[in-house]
Amino acid sequence: MAARTHPRTQTPPRARRGEDGRLLSSAGRGIAVAVLALAAGALLTAPGMHKSAFNQQPGLRRDVALAITGPLARVSHALLLDRPRQLVRDAIGRGDGDRIDTEIALPPAAPATSGPAPAPPALPVFTPKRKLRLWVAGDSLVITPGYSLVRAAGASPVIRSLGVDGRVGTGLERPDVFNWFTEIRAQVKRLRADVVVLGFGGNDDHGYMTGLPDGVSVDGFGTPSWRREYARRVGGLFDTIARAGAVAVWIGLPITRSRKQTQRFDVINSVVAREARKRRGRAIYVDTYAMFAGADGGYAEYLQGANGTSIKVRAGDGVHLDSAGGDMVAREVLKRLNETFDLTSWRRKR
Template sequence: MLAAVAAGGGVGPSRAESIRARSDSAPPVVPPDRVNLLLLGDSLAQGMFLSLNPVLRRRPTPRVINGTLHATGVTRIDEHDWTAVTRDLVAQHRPQLVAFWIGANDFRPLVVREERTRYRFGSAGYAEHYARRVTEMVGHATQAGSRVVWLGLPNMRESQFAGAVRQLNTIQHDAALAAGAVWVDTWEATSDAEGRYMPAIALETASRSFRAEDGVHFTSWGYLRIAGLLFDAASEHFPELEPALGRLSEI
């Protein structure tokens, strides 16, 4: 199974000692009997849901909830307002865990309706408003009491597209972490040893297709591999969810 890569801040020794002292006297955290996982995002998240749902149906827990919509993005709230959608869906479903995977359509100009302005990709205005929306999306989930994981975008076959993804990942990473989400890197897991796009994974006896023919999306098996990163990171950072969430191993 691929290892989860999640960034986060450290805790100094003195603070760690005080946390341990308080935890020794604190009542134990009771794990939930069931974990509702709300997936939010574009066609990448939608592909993960479609691949993951049949697998999880065979388990008593967790339950995965589809909050995805293809051909959408953070940039075009005039078409689909992901900040409002996040707020409404977490209020409706009250998930213990929310996972975002979005951005494959976000290289278009970013529209700010109240300003009647468009910011091109790569501009300072784009980065500022995009980061603000990521912050709002994560904030709606955390304020509702959900734990949040944000999956970064994967490597892409077209080099120009891959370069743009790196820029967008930087914006998403910084904003998501600052807002309280756990960041899960998918770039390394979708690149070979030289950092190039990796269409297949070498197994013991043969290689297996990992990415779809368009060089952006994944095969069903590939989506499950990325879902494994999500589950591993969530179990590591939110241990109270692990008994009900479990891990996707030996896929």
């Protein structure tokens, strides 16, 4: 008996078009939902993206990023879509995380005085019961000598270390990246420091500054306008520290393997040294250039020790210091502190 066959059901063309249309419609809705989700996510996180763009190095990439994230951040704020993110950040104690802080809080410059300089005051006295409180702050170049100072303080009966705050990639040109002006003013008061050891400039040779006063513009690195503004910032830090009752010690930038970078560091060192000279007794500049120059006056990774042995004093990058180099700087800082303060008379009174 022949098998019965069932005729194939044919879908009418109109029905097929309807199914295809529904598929296309579903796909379109999916794409639309995805686009809306991406847009909502971008608006919710726009403040953070805008700050990340702002913190990039100057150039086309930064310009494009700011052009995109700036309008997003403004729309996000207008629609209050930045509020959930802000509430979360407030709850975890990071409420200011998205704020681009470029305010440079510096005291007004002291008026120039004429006439003979006043007699130097008696050296402040520190003892094991009244220890000198020392804090170290700056960019990555201050970290190694900073910890050398911490070790030296541990061996001294009259110096108390308050720690080392060294932050990679920071400086005085870009308070939007990290605002050292606000940080130092707050920490010197909180810590009640007697001495603040500073080390800046390793990231300040780019010629791009944020936080400029209204009506002030800065040309390229090392120009007169750049020197004036950098001097204002350095001098302002010195004055901030002095008004808190502390003495500032600035560790100068060392010679580097790159001749071009060394020349740029020389510009920064000259500005800082001049500001320190204006504030004798309140600011000390420690010159490290000659300290780390080789026998020929150029860069040297190794220096000859007192016993004639070769000592590695520089890190492999040709910029930073090795631990032995940090110890050399620490010894010079301690020498200058002994010239500025009375750290030994307590021994004679025992």
